[in-house]
Amino acid sequence: MEAQKFEKHILCIGAGYVGGPTMAMIAAKCPQYLVTVVDINSEKIKAWQTDELPIYEPGLLDVVKIARGRNLVFSTNVEENINKADIIFVSVNTPTKTFGEGAGKSADLQYWEKTARDILKFSDSDKIIVEKSTLPVRTASAMERILNTNQKGIHFEVISNPEFLAEGTAVADLKSPDRVLIGSRETESGIKARNEVVDVYANWVPRERIITSNIWSSELSKLVANAFLAQRISSINSISALCEQTEADVSEVANAVGQDTRIGNKFLNASVGFGGSCFKKDILNLVYICESYGLKEVASYWESVVRINEYQEHRFVQTMMRALFNTIANKRIALLGFAFKANTGDTRESPAIYITQQLLEEQAHVVITDPQALNNARHDLEGITKNLEFETDPYKAAENAHAIAIITEWELYKKLDYKKIFETMTKPAFIFDGRNILDHQKLYEIGFNVYPIGKAAKTHFK
Numbered sequence: 411m412e413a414q415k416f417e418k419h420i421l422c423i424g425a426g427y428v429g430g431p432t433m434a435m436i437a438a439k440c441p442q443y444l445v446t447v448v449d450i451n452s453e454k455i456k457a458w459q460t461d462e463l464p465i466y467e468p469g470l471l472d473v474v475k476i477a478r479g480r481n482l483v484f485s486t487n488v489e490e491n492i493n494k495a496d497i498i499f500v501s502v503n504t505p506t507k508t509f510g511e512g513a514g515k516s517a518d519l520q521y522w523e524k525t526a527r528d529i530l531k532f533s534d535s536d537k538i539i540v541e542k543s544t545l546p547v548r549t550a551s552a553m554e555r556i557l558n559t560n561q562k563g564i565h566f567e568v569i570s571n572p573e574f575l576a577e578g579t580a581v582a583d584l585k586s587p588d589r590v591l592i593g594s595r596e597t598e599s600g601i602k603a604r605n606e607v608v609d610v611y612a613n614w615v616p617r618e619r620i621i622t623s624n625i626w627s628s629e630l631s632k633l634v635a636n637a638f639l640a641q642r643i644s645s646i647n648s649i650s651a652l653c654e655q656t657e658a659d660v661s662e663v664a665n666a667v668g669q670d671t672r673i674g675n676k677f678l679n680a681s682v683g684f685g686g687s688c689f690k691k692d693i694l695n696l697v698y699i700c701e702s703y704g705l706k707e708v709a710s711y712w713e714s715v716v717r718i719n720e721y722q723e724h725r726f727v728q729t730m731m732r733a734l735f736n737t738i739a740n741k742r743i744a745l746l747g748f749a750f751k752a753n754t755g756d757t758r759e760s761p762a763i764y765i766t767q768q769l770l771e772e773q774a775h776v777v778i779t780d781p782q783a784l785n786n787a788r789h790d791l792e793g794i795t796k797n798l799e800f801e802t803d804p805y806k807a808a809e810n811a812h813a814i815a816i817i818t819e820w821e822l823y824k825k826l827d828y829k830k831i832f833e834t835m836t837k838p839a840f841i842f843d844g845r846n847i848l849d850h851q852k853l854y855e856i857g858f859n860v861y862p863i864g865k866a867a868k869t870h871f872k
Contacts, residue, residue: 578753593628650864660864685750747818
């Protein structure tokens with residue numbers, strides 16, 4: 411594919427959960443652009459060129475196949491593609507720092523800075539740089555300083571275009587987004603560059619859904635959006651603990667509250683807790699920023715969202731302990747699901763990681779099953795061999811188990827033959843429904859002792 415055949419050469423640095431799907435959609439919707447995705451991980455790049463993509467996302471392969479070989483290219487040649495590109499999306503990992511100042515809260519920007527320096531090193535012409543990674547507010551100014559302090563006479567314009575994808579529905583989110591946010595400097599050159607990025611998305615996104623702003627508002631909006639969503643989950647989870655003590659039903663409470671149009675009904679499903687790569691990381695980043703500006707009360711408010719989430723995970727294990735006669739040593743416990751949510755193989759910050767570790771500390775025998783996330787689960791629990799099994803078949807995972815715990819809301823788990831499962835389990839048999847997706851009364855009638863989230867337990871004990 412020759413670049414001169416295309417109106418623009420768009421490059422994305424980073425072939426992960428954001429970069430890969432976003433570029434696949436741009437390429438599918440914009441055949442007039444050459445879209446290249448580069449990554450230093452050669453195995454990941456190879457996988458993008460097969461039908462076994464490196465990430466699981468419903469509908470993604472179909473989108474990739476539309477453009478792959480036509481105007482969508484995956485490559486490890488970072489240098490050549492940087493030089494050819496007109497617009498460069500930066501979608502590299504920005505994990506939470508594990509060392510030094512801000513450890514545990516602030517973003518680790520070393521990969522991001524290396525990418526900025528590579529762009530400068532390999533560029534021979536003016537370029538638009540688009541921040542796609544989630545970054546702290548005012549990071550764009552640091553990138554501008556790195557890029558525009560050059561002796562080549564090259565000008566770089568930095569744009570913020572945060573992603574708002576939800577794993578499991580990323581393809582639908584990309585096809586018909588609630589909004590696309592594009593921020594820039596409010597200068598003539600900044601607005602011109604911003605409009606070029608607007609023109610890319612306008613190939614399929616209605617103009618009224620494309621929001622433009624100053625670059626700082628764009629950067630902050632991403633952190634705040636995730637903080638608000640996580641806050642709703644922690645809010646209903648905190649109430650689930652109260653429901654269990656007062657015999658209220660958290661589903662009924664959430665339904666009543668959600669009918670208020672001022673509140674709405676989204677993100678009000680009580681569960682074992684939130685996970686994923688964004689919520690915790692972005693909230694702690696927001697906390698660190700607030701602390702750095704001396705806004706201690708604001709920082710404390712948002713940090714409490716994370717604390718409630720950790721409390722919910724801990725409370726789930728405590729409930730299992732108490733129900734199983736205050737000891738789970740040598741008891742077989744099957745965890746149904748390890749991904750942080752359904753329809754993804756992603757296990758980053760999954761509640762399953764903490765729950766597994768706590769159960770193993772109590773010397774339980776843990777069996778993990780998941781339709782998409784077993785490889786990631788093995789990686790997350792690498793080095794642990796005692797009392798830990800991985801099983802693809804949920805029926806085999808449950809054989810001789812004292813308890814089953816629903817960790818991920820896979821549709822598959824709603825349709826299992828629980829009568830068949832009950833017959834193979836050690837009695838008394840327990841189910842801990844960490845997602846409230848099962849028919850608890852039916853399970854009770856089969857013979858299970860059932861422990862939902864935020865609802866009264868159904869047990870056969872007097």
